[in-house]
Amino acid sequence: MNPRETAIRPAPTPASHDAGVPDYVRDLERVAAYLPPDQLGLLRRAWVVGAAAHAGQTRKSGEPYITHPVAVAQVLAEQGLDVETLVAAILHDTIEDTPLTYDGLVAEFGDTVAELVDGVTKLDKLQFRDRQEAAAESFRKMLLAMARDLRVILIKLADRLHNMRTLGAQSSEARERIARETLEIYAPIAQRLGMNLIKAELQDLGFRALHPWRHAVIEKRIRTQPVVRREALVQIEATLAQRLAKEKLINRLVSRVKSPWSIYSKMRAEHKNFAQVMDVFGFRIVLRGVADCYHALGVVHAAYKPLDARFRDFIAIPKANGYQSLHTVLFGPYGSPIEVQIRTEEMDLIAERGIAAHWSYKHGSEGSASAQNRAQSWITGLVEAQHATGSSLEFLENVKVDLFPDEVYLFTPKGDILALPRNSTALDFAYAVHTDVGNRAVAARVDGKLVPLRSKLASGQRVEIITAKSSAPKPQWLEFVVSGKARTSIRQQLKQLEHEDAVQLGHRMLDRALEVLETSLERVPTVRMDAYLAEQRYARLEALLADIALGNRMPAQVAQALVRTAPDKLERREVRAPSAEDRILITGRERGVISFANCCLPVPGDEIMGYHTAGKGIVVHRLDCPNVVEYRKSPDRWVSIGWDRKVEGDFGAALKIEVDNRPGALAQVAAAIAEADSNIDRVEYLERDSNLAVMRFGVEVRDRRHLADVMRRVRRLGVVLGIQRF
Structure with a gap:
């Protein structure tokens, strides 16, 4: 939120309903034309109240301050949000910076609008400074506000988007701080909530503010693509359109253009140059129904051969944020791969708007409700986790794992689907099922095979957790779990x-x-x-x-x-x-x-x-x-x-072993230790020459008798010259 530069003073209410209504208000009403007339009147009333409250206040650019909250409401109207959210957006700065009070908003617009404005007001006080303790505590508070009503964060995201669009009036230091905060905090939240349109614009605006020269160079290269590439794009598009038409599939086919930020991120992550990143053609095919999607998949695979192992079915197994689509990569006619996304109109809307689609598409259709439910369950999980964490920094560390999900999709024994971060283990899965299951886990069955808890999982696997009442978490578990929930629960x-x-x-x-x-x-x-x-x-x-x-x-x-x-x-x-x-x-x-x-x-x-x-x-x-x-x-x-009489578990011990320095000696010693039912924790050479090697073996044993058995078995080996306990 930008600082105000002038004092607050009351403003007169417009004399008539349409007199003096500025263009920016008419623009909002045009975008929000999906609302019934009485709700549009409520929007106009909110502007009148907001304009009076903010009268005399200006932005750093010199514009009247009220233009900002109205622009925020317009961003949300473009997402199809309900009237309460739009009214709250227009009034989102009034409680903190004007004479208007919470009770006044309740009397004028009702409890829901007042609560939304109050929630956004609390968020506006947050100051993020990356990983510092204050920032982490602020992040915790923001997620708690989101848990009360998801629309609070939608207003905050729209507020941040408009501030990023008008960032030019800020100082260079403020631009850099706000841009970094946008890329590290707000864009990932928009992505996690499935709001890809807002996420993409936040990322690109943040990139431009943080690295203006790099952004300008990449943007110019995108605009000046070679003629050959443009011709190839047209040819591929025509071929796909013709094949789909022959199958009588009603579709909307669009070519996808990469943004400067996505190109820059891919260049850095994959260590590629600009030409390598751009050497990919992207298309999106939007159809009427799910059956049409799979039909279209067969059509494009018949037109161009698919690349092996590059097909992903996010329709049957949606991403954690509700995203659904078929992804495939094809061999192009010009030697370049063709990336194709296939989805329905509803899936396309949810992919672009995420949880915002809940309020705009068929008023609660199954898909849009699912996107909201997934987001709500994610935030509910975070709220549960924050009660268990020892510090705000630990909480932020755990949440950032979930904000950057490169996910694997796994099946429970009943066929339910769980999404976990990449490199998740069977133990992460156990905690994803339930905290008590994780705490009592002893092993897992993956696709019917018994595996240890530290085993990494791959998408599509069926996982069953084996538990025991006597089992309890061990500190070593923290070394291999990757999900925030598992880490928090274990600690x-x-x-x-x-x-x-x-x-x-x-x-x-x-x-x-x-x-x-x-x-x-x-x-x-x-x-x-x-x-x-x-x-x-x-x-x-x-x-x-x-x-x-x-x-x-x-x-x-x-x-x-x-x-x-x-x-x-x-x-x-x-x-x-x-x-x-x-x-x-x-x-x-x-x-x-x-x-x-x-x-x-x-x-x-x-x-x-x-x-x-x-x-x-x-x-x-x-x-x-x-x-x-x-x-x-x-x-x-x-x-x-x-x-005590009952001592259970394994204990570390160290053995000093002298052996003939010849091939296979170490393997013989290791085999003898294994035959004695002991694990080798570590091995290091203490001395070594052409004839003799002295090694230190760290082993795990149950007790002194077990250690003696290990030493006895090793001593019998012909290559062993001496053994003693450290």
Whole structure:
């Protein structure tokens, strides 16, 4: 929104209905002629109210400010929007910048118009600065406004489009900032909502403002195409038209002209020069019905041979934004490929207008409603995700994945279609089905074959997720998921699990510390506990326990503080020394609060000790680790721990193996480790010459006994000269 340059003062209402009506208002009414007469009268009334409210205000170009909101309404009228949206567009700046109030708009035009204006007013206050925290928070607020009524973002997109059309009056710095914001935020949103006409113009205007010289050069090259190319275009068009006519297919055949932005983007993305990008002929065939589309596909394939693997059926499997069309690429008669899109009139309208078609085409036809439903479900999903994200930057990072969709289309076991970003895995699919399915996923069946969750999926595959009640998200999952929903859900669940584990471990640690003082957590009076929590600024006991587990509070110190406030008889008790029974038993699955030292890599069965580290929780070391000597100097941080009876999962260990340096030696060692049912995490050479190679193998084992079995199998190999544990 542009800054105002003059003060607000009231303006007189026009003397009669048509007197003094400027041309820009008549232009709006002409474009909005699809509205009934009474609604056109409401538009005129909105202009009268808006003109009076904005009287005396001008744009940077010097024009009366009211010309801008009327132009925004005209952009929306060209999309066929309803009268409430057009009225709200005319009045979209009144609440913030004029004496008009929300209640005044309700009284004059009703609740819906007032809510739309209020929603756009909130959006107008947003200032995007790319990836900075403020920008991310603004983006979050914008999506929440969209969720309340999609028409809010339609007005904002039209507002941005008119501002881009009149960008010349701005300073060079403002032009660059607004153009970059348009390309990074608004054009992708228009694309995600299926509004390709507005998206294309926003991209091209943004490109021209950001790189005027590059835009001018490409635009000139487009205008001055060689005569040979123009003749070829005409010849191909005539051939296609003739073939379609012979089949009695009523159609609208148009050649597609690439925009400067699309050419520039393709040149950069595919590292092609201008001639290579332009060496493609594009046509769109618009027909009456779906059956005609498939008939026309056969006609064009008979006219020119199709390129293998370049056919896409977006009619049977629509894109996530509701886009439907058949795409095929043909061998052209001049050695250049011919790109053809085939669709119905309704599909063409939805492809150009997206969710705006919902209000303009047959007033709620199945296709247009579908486009709106898809957009609404996308935004609803984003609103759910934003509640789970830890920060606005994380939210923006996740949403940008969905704003630039290069999608794959997948089938559920029931035949439903899900669209996911390119390179999505079976785990992304699981979270797309439902968050609970993702959290409990253990494997997947793709086209009937069992595959791991990290397997990448391709369009057309049928995917079934296998779940288990005992399964839970793992931090490693974040390394291979690509969809925003999966990433957000995993992070949220991991934080919840880590907190629960931290509370449980902290409870055990504080209890052990209190037992040394011959009391327990349950025996500390509630009043004394509440006083301590208030003094240390903890809202709940769980927060204190989690902090203890994470090493931010020492359990012995907390125990002493609680005991000191207890009765005198408790203070006079003799403090006993810790015994073996005081050890805290761990399973190794305590997420986020237990970690295993890389210096000694303990496994179940090893004698271990824990070192309490602030922010990291307990770091577990083997008792024979060289670093333990140093840690013994801080007895207050030394935690007596041991292994629980039930320890599940795999643990990392390291082996130093000396082998004859001859071909096949490494393969023999790897095979022996695999036969022992162990995975190799990593391998590195420590020493190597013509006769001997010393390697470090990182392996995964269940416990000390399993590690011994691995070492025994490797030691039997004839190529192995020695093996020992690091």
